[in-house]
Amino acid sequence: MPPRTPEALWQRLVDEAGEDLIEQAAAVSVAQAEKDLAAAGFDVAAERARAVARIAALESSRRR
């Protein structure tokens, strides 16, 4: 087997380290996320509005 490059090995380690964390994070319900974010001091309504505005900007785009 050819030696593995440091970049490839580090990338694999980063990917592996993230697998479980991503699974756990993505499994959280929206309601729970809202609750946790509010507890951490986020303005949840503002964050939601930001996302809605982003969709609206995409949907109403006109090339200038």
Next chain:
Amino acid sequence: MLLLLPLLMAVAMGTDTLGRPLTDDEKKRFGALLREHDYPGARLVALRFAYKLTRSRVRAQDLMGRADLRLVRSGWDPREVPLVKRLCRLVWSEWTNVGSESETARKAEEGFVRELEITEGLKVAPPMRPRAADESKKAQAPEWAVPSHEHQVTVLETAHESRTKASAKLEKLRAAFEKAGDEVNILWLKLELEGVTDLNQMAEASGRAVTEFHAAAKRRKRAVQRLLASEQGVEWVEEES
């Protein structure tokens, strides 16, 4: 082609894939797709993940903003992965600097091209490899076939920098294993770099039980998570759930 149309409409092509900005129609389709898959809700879940990683509201919002940009750049296929997971992956990718490093390299390359245009009066197309289905790109990026010396140097420097950074991180990881007395993972790291990737072969080569190498995987993931957090100036807290 008509048969492909509904399929294409269900996929959000990214600007990196397209090699150009989105058209108005593509933006509308992207927006409709995000609406259909509850982007506002999915984004809140991803923002919670960003906060878990950064432990800071400001940094979490910045991280989420970068993940949002990456979504548009890299696109999204709902048949491959749910939106919430896609966003969480992008958050992780941005946080671990994988994305920003390639972004840095891309910006450096764009800067070089702009500089050439200004100082040399040259009009240089970005060096994109033409896709098989779009051979006409060859004409737009002739330097792909014969890269300039400067471009080759830039690519080599970027590759060298990337290797140096990766080596330094692996060395930090090895030091963490040493500090923890984790001999199996020290061995795993050494054998992986030598090209031995099969755990049975590792066990055979080291005279250790293969179960030891299986058990080491969990410790290794945690060590990498702690190292990544430390690099970002964050104290890593094990998952509470």
